[in-house]
Amino acid sequence: MTTRLNRRGFLATTGAAGALSFLGPKVLRAQEDGTLRFGLSTYPPSFDAWASNGTAAGTVKVMCHRGLLSYDAEGALRGELAESWDVDDDGVWTFNLRDAKWHDGSPVTAEDVAWTITEVQKPDSAAYLQNQLATITSVETPDDKTVVLMTSEPQAVLPEWFANYNMPILKKGSARDDLMGAGPFKVESIDRGVSITVSANPDYYKEGLPKVERIEAIVYADENLRIAALEAGDVDVVEYVPWQAMAQVGDNPALKLDTTFGPFMYLTFNASKPPFDNPLVRRAVGHAIKREDIAAAAFYERGAPLEHLPIPDASAFFNPEFANEWNYDPEKAKALLAEAGYADGFDCTMLSTAQYGMHQSTAEVCQAYLSMIGINVTLDLPEWSTRVKKGNEGTYDLAVMGTAAANNDPDGLATVIDGSLASAYSRSYGLETPEISELFAKGRTIFDTEERKAVYKELEKVAIETAPIMGLCWREQGYGMAANVEGFANLPGQLTFHSGITLEDAMLG
DSSP, X not given: OOSOOOHHHHHHHHSHHHHHTTSOOOOOOOOXXXXXXXXXSSOOSOOOTTSOOXXXXXXXXXXXXXXXXEEOTTSOEEESSEEEEEEOTTOOEEEEEOOOBOTTSOBOOHHHHHHHHHHHHSTTOOOTTHHHHTTEEEEEXXXXXXXXXXESSOOTTHHHHTTSTTOOXXXXXXXXXOOOOSSSEEEEEEETTTEEEEEEOTTOSSTTOOOXXXXXXXXXXXXXXXXXHXXXXXXXXXXXXXXXXXXXXXXXXXXXXEEEEEEEEEEEEBTTSSSTTSHHHHHHHHHHOOHHHHHHHHHTTOEEEOOSSSOOTTSTTOOGGGTTTXXXXXXXXXXXXXXXXXXXXXXXXXXXXXSSHHHHHHHHHHHHHHHTTTEEEEEEOOOHHHHHHHHHHTOSSEEEEEEOOSSSSGGGGHHHHOTTSOOOTTSXXXXXXXXXXXXXXXXXXXXXXXXXXXXXXXXXXXXXXXOSSEEEEEEEEEEEEETTEESOOOOSGGGGGGGGGGGGTOEEO
């Protein structure tokens, strides 16, 4: 067994080095009309407005939908369907709606907002933010343009929920996968599995936007073909620039590379059965893996080890004393396995996907290191939509996952580690930690930053011991685009997957 995987070793064993030579030539074809062509990394598993189905699905959703709020290019909250919002001393939030229209020409009303919230709150909604919105005890609509929300306890982070791209407002009675929204673009055509074309909404509430007549979102599931399409001028913007191609894109004077540091890789566990129902085993996994090799093999040194909860060191909520609590320590890993009753190790399956090279490479590095402490891993590498389905159903033992938190507040991590939420591929399956759920709930009720720091510090301390996930690696996240594309921006940090919101500002120079 190889004792160390590095970038060279990874390239040699996977053939990725050969694939890199495919990335050329650097010839751009001039854009001839007002159509911006966007290279998606996958065809969305669904257009379910309130479900989390990955970045590609989110990008298509924000072309057509808008929520009450969103984020600007600097990551600050801004109004969308809500023109203004405030909270009173009792924690009651009021949103004042602007004059906006649905794609069918009818006005967006407070009744639509109330209906949307009620639908998401339903226990079986499987909405990304169902649990959070369940704390809203009353929705009042005193007039067509005012929505008043009362909650069981004060909710300091409530505006962040309504800025998430998985929380758009739908017209009352709409199907949840209907792309008829109030956003900047209207669906023109869908070629299932191949492309989605949207055209500018002439009734969009922001004067002068969108700036392009049409967006053609084209699926390039193969990441090397996606970059080749960008270099050939077949598309103007691509998401998920593969890490091995970032330098190539950045060095090309005909292209631009926009990266941010924020998303992260981690392991989720199926805790509905042994052996990953045992926190000792989950921690043993963490101590068995040398993260530097993931950064090298999967991210070409555009990553950094993550040995604690994914709270960045620039955050006011970062706790340096926990920074290396899940560090690489194979002897400690073996001791934890022995303490858990698995001194001789065990066999298991690891779910990942071959559709994104960094997911597969991360899985391969983990597989190699886990074998050294007696955990024999068989990889399961389906395409992305099947990966999502298996994750939601818990059809795995442990799984590689990569995402970002819902926002840059520590409460945004609830969608990753709060096991009281409905099953989701982004969280461990069947792994509830009541103390963590209670601390998230407590943190949301506090408006004072210093008091909140104490709550989330306690939460991280519990998480270090119980390992609801296992952090692996921070990573850069990049969009590539032609040099003549202006206005599109990669939102900072954990908000990178919200970047599609800026497509309304994108234009071809």
